[in-house]
C-alpha cells in the first residue's frame with residue numbers, strides 16, 4: 001500500500017454533522033481541509049433532529065411484518081407517514097427495496113453494519129468535544145420507548161432481541177417505574193422499554209457551531225458557496241460553485257439529501273429519497289424530560305433541549321424543495337400535549353428537515369470506482385447524528401490509506417448498481 005498522502009488537500013462538500021465530523025477526522029491526521037457549504041455549518045437537517053446519540057440504534061427501519069402497519073401509518077389521524085403524489089413513481093422501486101430488506105436475515109446483516117458505525121458514537125463525540133469548553137452538550141441518557149398499550153411492550157420483538165444479543169442493557173418497566181423515571185409523562189403510558197447506556201445532545205444546532213469552530217482552530221478553511229458541479233482534472237478535482245471554481249486533490253461529498261445531484265456523471269445508482277421530518281419546540285415548557293422519550297404510537301421522540309422541549313419525528317416522502325406541510329405543526333402540538341399533560345404549548349417553533357434515506361437504512365461510504373479521489377459520505381437517514389463521527393473517521397482512514405478495522409462493503413457506493421450480466425452459456 002502506498003504511504004498515506006496527508007499533504008493532498010481535501011474539499012469536504014457540505015458542513016452538516018457528517019461533513020463536520022469528516023473534516024475533524026481528516027484534520028486530526030494533518031490533512032489540509034476546506035469545507036464548502038452554502039449555509040452556516042450544521043444548520044440544515046443536522047440542526048433540528050431529536051438529539052439521540054445511541055450505540056444501540058442498530059435496528060433498520062424495515063422490519064418483518066412492517067408492511068401490515070403501513071396503511072395505518074398512512075391513513076391514521078396523526079399521519080406519521082405520508083407520500084407526496086409527485087414522488088409516488090420514484091417511491092415504487094424505493095419502497096420495494098425497503099420492504100425486501102424486512103427479512104430477519106437481512107435485518108441482522110444491516111444491524112451488524114449499523115453497529116460498527118453507531119457503536120463508538122459516544123466516545124467519538126466526547127473526543128471531538130474535548131477542549132472546546134462545551135463538553136456538556138452531550139448528556140448521558142436512556143432511550144425510553146413508551147407504550148400506551150402495555151401488552152405491546154415486550155423484549156421478544158426482533159429489534160430488542162438484536163440489541164440484547166449485542167450487549168445492550170434493556171429493561172421492561174411498568175407504569176409505576178415509568179412514572180419514577182419520567183414523572184411528566186402522561187399516565188396513559190402503561191409500560192416502556194428502557195434502553196440504557198446512550199447519550200443525547202442538548203442542542204444539535206450548537207453542536208454544529210462548536211465543531212465548526214474546533215475545525216477552524218485546527219486549520220480548516222470554511223468557504224460559503226453553492227456547489228453546482230464537480231469535474232475531474234488531470235490532477236485532482238474542480239468544484240464549480242456559483243461565481244467561482246475551487247480546486248482540491250480529493251473530494252468528499254457530504255451534502256446529505258442533496259448529494260445525488262452531483263453524481264449524475266458517475267453512472268452510480270443512488271436511490272436516495274428526502275425523507276422529511278418535523279419538530280415542534282416549546283421554549284417555555286414548564287416541564288423537564290430526563291431522557292430521550294419515544295411515543296411509539298405517534299412515532300415521535302421528545303427531549304429537553306437547551307431551547308426547550310422538542311418533539312421530533314414523522315416521515316414525509318416529498319420533493320426535496322416542496323414547502324413544509326403546515327398542518328403538521330398542529331398535529332405535533334396535539335401529540336406533545338397528549339404525551340406530557342403539563343407541557344406549556346404556547347408559541348411553538350416549527351421546523352422541517354430532510355433525512356437522506358436509502359432503502360436499507362445504511363449510508364453510502366467509500367471511493368467511487370473509476371473516479372479516483374472522489375469519496376462519498378451521505379445517506380445516514382434516521383441515524384446521521386449518531387453515525388457521523390464513525391463514518392467521518394472511516395472516510396479519513398480511507399483517504400489516508402489506513403487499514404480500516406472492519407468490512408466496509410455493506411456501505412459500498414456500488415451496492416445498488418446492476419450486477420454485470422453473466423456471460424451467455426449457450
Ligand SMILES: Cc1cc2nc3c(=O)[nH]c(=O)nc-3n(C[C@H](O)[C@H](O)[C@H](O)COP(=O)(O)OP(=O)(O)OC[C@H]3O[C@@H](n4cnc5c(N)ncnc54)[C@H](O)[C@@H]3O)c2cc1C
Pocket residue numbers: 013014015016017018019036037038039040041042043044045046047048049050051052053225226227228254255256257258276277278279312313314353354355356378379380381382383384385386387
Ligand atoms: C425529525 C428528525 C429527527 C431526527 N432525529 C435524529 C436523532 O435523534 N439522532 C440521529 O442520529 N439522527 C436523527 N435524524 C437524522 C439526522 O438529523 C440526519 O441523518 C443528519 O442530520 C444528516 O446529516 P448530513 O450532514 O448528512 O446532512 P445535512 O445536515 O442536511 O447537511 C448537508 C449540508 O449540505 C449543504 N448543501 C446542500 N447542497 C449544497 C450545495 N449545492 N452547495 C453547498 N452546500 C450544500 C447544506 O447547506 C447542509 O449544510 C433526524 C432527522 C429528522 C428530520
